[in-house]
Amino acid sequence: MAEKLTLAEKLWRDHLVVKGEDGAPDLIYIDLHLIHEVTSPQAFDGLRLAGRDIRRKDLTIATEDHNTPTKDIHLPIAEPTSAKQVQALRENTEEYGVRIHSLGDKNQGIVHVVGPQLGLTMPGITVVCGDSHTSTHGAFGALAMGIGTSEVEHVLATQTLPLKPFKTMAINVEGSLRPGVSAKDIILAIIAKIGTGGGQGYVLEYRGSAIRELSMEGRMTICNMSIEAGARAGMVAPDETTFEYLKGRPHAPEGKDWDEAMEYWKTLKTDEGAEFDAEVFINADELDPFVTWGTNPGQGVSLLGEVPDPESFEDPSDRESAKQALKYMDLQPGTKMKDISVDTVFLGSCTNSRIEDLRAAAKLIKGKKLAEGLTMMVVPGSQKVRIEAELEGLDKIFKDFGAEWRFAGCSACLGMNPDQVGEFKRAASTSNRNFVGRQGKNARTHLVSPVVAAATAIRGTLSAPSDLED
Amino acid sequence: MEKISNFTGVGVPFRYSNVDTDQIIPAIYLKRITKTGYEDGLFSTLRQDPDFVLNQEPYKNPSVLVAGSDFGTGSSREHAVWALRDFGFKAVFSPKFADIFRSNCGKQGLVAGVISNSDTTKLWEAMEAQPGVELEVDLPSQTIRLGELEINFEIDEYTKWRLSEGLDDIGITLQNEDKIAEFESRRASWRPKTLPVKGD
Numbered sequence: 186m187a188e189k190l191t192l193a194e195k196l197w198r199d200h201l202v203v204k205g206e207d208g209a210p211d212l213i214y215i216d217l218h219l220i221h222e223v224t225s226p227q228a229f230d231g232l233r234l235a236g237r238d239i240r241r242k243d244l245t246i247a248t249e250d251h252n253t254p255t256k257d258i259h260l261p262i263a264e265p266t267s268a269k270q271v272q273a274l275r276e277n278t279e280e281y282g283v284r285i286h287s288l289g290d291k292n293q294g295i296v297h298v299v300g301p302q303l304g305l306t307m308p309g310i311t312v313v314c315g316d317s318h319t320s321t322h323g324a325f326g327a328l329a330m331g332i333g334t335s336e337v338e339h340v341l342a343t344q345t346l347p348l349k350p351f352k353t354m355a356i357n358v359e360g361s362l363r364p365g366v367s368a369k370d371i372i373l374a375i376i377a378k379i380g381t382g383g384g385q386g387y388v389l390e391y392r393g394s395a396i397r398e399l400s401m402e403g404r405m406t407i408c409n410m411s412i413e414a415g416a417r418a419g420m421v422a423p424d425e426t427t428f429e430y431l432k433g434r435p436h437a438p439e440g441k442d443w444d445e446a447m448e449y450w451k452t453l454k455t456d457e458g459a460e461f462d463a464e465v466f467i468n469a470d471e472l473d474p475f476v477t478w479g480t481n482p483g484q485g486v487s488l489l490g491e492v493p494d495p496e497s498f499e500d501p502s503d504r505e506s507a508k509q510a511l512k513y514m515d516l517q518p519g520t521k522m523k524d525i526s527v528d529t530v531f532l533g534s535c536t537n538s539r540i541e542d543l544r545a546a547a548k549l550i551k552g553k554k555l556a557e558g559l560t561m562m563v564v565p566g567s568q569k570v571r572i573e574a575e576l577e578g579l580d581k582i583f584k585d586f587g588a589e590w591r592f593a594g595c596s597a598c599l600g601m602n603p604d605q606v607g608e609f610k611r612a613a614s615t616s617n618r619n620f621v622g623r624q625g626k627n628a629r630t631h632l633v634s635p636v637v638a639a640a641t642a643i644r645g646t647l648s649a650p651s652d653l654e655d
Numbered sequence: 656m657e658k659i660s661n662f663t664g665v666g667v668p669f670r671y672s673n674v675d676t677d678q679i680i681p682a683i684y685l686k687r688i689t690k691t692g693y694e695d696g697l698f699s700t701l702r703q704d705p706d707f708v709l710n711q712e713p714y715k716n717p718s719v720l721v722a723g724s725d726f727g728t729g730s731s732r733e734h735a736v737w738a739l740r741d742f743g744f745k746a747v748f749s750p751k752f753a754d755i756f757r758s759n760c761g762k763q764g765l766v767a768g769v770i771s772n773s774d775t776t777k778l779w780e781a782m783e784a785q786p787g788v789e790l791e792v793d794l795p796s797q798t799i800r801l802g803e804l805e806i807n808f809e810i811d812e813y814t815k816w817r818l819s820e821g822l823d824d825i826g827i828t829l830q831n832e833d834k835i836a837e838f839e840s841r842r843a844s845w846r847p848k849t850l851p852v853k854g855d
């Protein structure tokens with residue numbers, strides 16, 4: 186009988202070019218390489234220095250996202266260094282003949298939104314990008330991971346990566362989510378449970394009935410934050426939901442190719458009886474909306490809970506980081522999470538900026554008004570999402586509510602472009618990192634789901650959708 | 656890349672754990688397009704504090720950083736490694752590194768060695784007793800020496816080999832060019848291609 190393998194092991198096997206010997210890593214083939222302006226200039230520089238060309242331009246695609254402004258995009262990029270990075274990407278892709286989707290293009294947007302939207306991200310492939318949230322693409326049953334700039338250069342030159350095999354971890358999420366609880370809450374709960382280093386060295390496979398019930402957008406939200414649990418990759422076995430999402434997209438296989446692919450894709454699941462190196466169990470029935478109180482994504486609690494007392498942590502380093510986090514966040518232990526008022530709400534980022542995320546938030550705020558004194562920014566993940574949302578009239582709902590409706594990009598997810606939270610301001614943000622200074626100098630971030638963001642925007646304090654009912 | 660075997664340099668007792676790459680170098684420095692010159696961004700927020708260890712006279716020209724657990728977590732930015740390297744660091748030790756950070760170190764000729772929690776504390780105490788003292792890092796024997804103190808560090812064999820040979824990754828891979836080409840000839844036609852451009 187054939188060896189029983191997990192999904193991740195099957196993908197590894199099917200991309201193995203050279204098996205590493207004597208401690209050398211395996212050489213793994215890369216099916217799709219996504220590029221953006223921040224982590225690529227030095228890689229192109231390296232190629233140029235060594236006089237190397239790109240091996241497979243036809244497996245490479247670039248877009249602009251981290252630095253790009255989300256308003257007045259017809260004007261030149263104001264910030265000189267941002268402009269320089271974007272310019273460098275344009276020149277490099279031109280020089281080397283790489284496909285690029287620039288500001289203003291329909292397929293411009295956050296690299297992790299663009300790949301799936303074009304149908305380039307598909308089951309059974311390997312995907313890399315010089316960005317740690319590349320794990321997002323694992324939602325399709327792909328092996329997808331973030332790489333550093335030297336590795337970007339390596340993939341450009343060789344279309345392969347030397348990698349050490351990972352361990353595998355099953356994250357079993359059984360049960361059904363209650364209303365108002367979503368994919369974001371699942372992943373925040375997972376990270377709070379296993380910690381920001383808990384997934385280190387592992388590929389996570391999200392399994393169980395609650396995962397099967399999720400849309401592709403929800404699965405992407407979960408896989409996106411695998412890196413916040415320390416794992417370089419996270420994945421979900423492909424199923425009907427995956428195939429349906431993919432079919433008909435511009436680069437999805439067609440005709441005979443589709444049939445052949447389907448035959449293979451249907452084998453892409455962990456074999457019955459295959460063993461994981463570690464397993465985690467989460468009960469979806471019991472999950473509440475989740476929100477972070479600290480400065481790493483593992484510092485989260487139920488929205489019904491309160492800010493923890495640092496003294497309640499057993500581990501001295503956890504205690505210390507909780508203390509520092511509360512100081513930065515300006516929070517007192519014992520404060521009810523729902524009593525925390527925010528200054529601004531950010532709906533966007535590669536975690537939650539897809540059409541379904543926007544729809545979910547729009548549904549809640551429709552006909553309501555943004556709480557007094559708050560600001561809110563809605564930033565679609567790609568130009569295409571923006572156009573789609575406008576066709577559905579979502580832009581109007583957001584604007585009537587009092588939110589700003591922006592063009593696509595990473596925006597306030599990181600303090601790299603004009604969109605920042607502001608010093609000592611508090612944000613409810615659908616992004617993935619609440620690190621110190623991440624959303625701008627001294628900005629305080631609470632990570633939330635799109636519906637919690639919406640409810641919070643209405644009430645002005647961290648709120649669950651169910652709080653809107655009374 | 657330079658071959659590394661054995662070197663001595665000022666050690667820094669870096670009593671911080673959970674140092675993510677945003678703290679090592681904030682996003683604002685990521686906008687540059689060069690591969691060197693990142694020393695000004697290293698720990699730039701922490702360095703605003705005059706009491707911060709790297710602002711102390713004895714640590715002005717450091718080359719070995721001894722940090723707490725979970726060093727280099729978060730974003731995959733390789734700039735974190737460049738900043739350390741450009742500042743003059745040749746080695747970083749910690750009880751635990753984030754994966755991507757650690758692999759980025761190996762590619763840039765920075766030794767990232769794992770030492771135990773208790774050895775970390777021992778080194779901190781010894782360095783604090785004589786601020787600015789030099790440590791000897793011996794890659795072949797995976798040892799850090801400071802006076803009587805002799806501490807073993809872990810580094811995987813392959814990275815160690817590359818560091819000591821000063822080998823470039825791409826060069827190593829291209830020795831297998833024929834195998835890559837052979838693999839490509841078997842690649843199924845349904846697998847994605849970005850060119851020609853499809854859709855709108």
Ligand code: SF4
Pocket residue numbers: 250251295296297316318534535536594595596598599616617
């Ligand atoms: S949205 Fe945020 S996390 Fe995602 S790629 Fe952009 S900066 Fe990175």
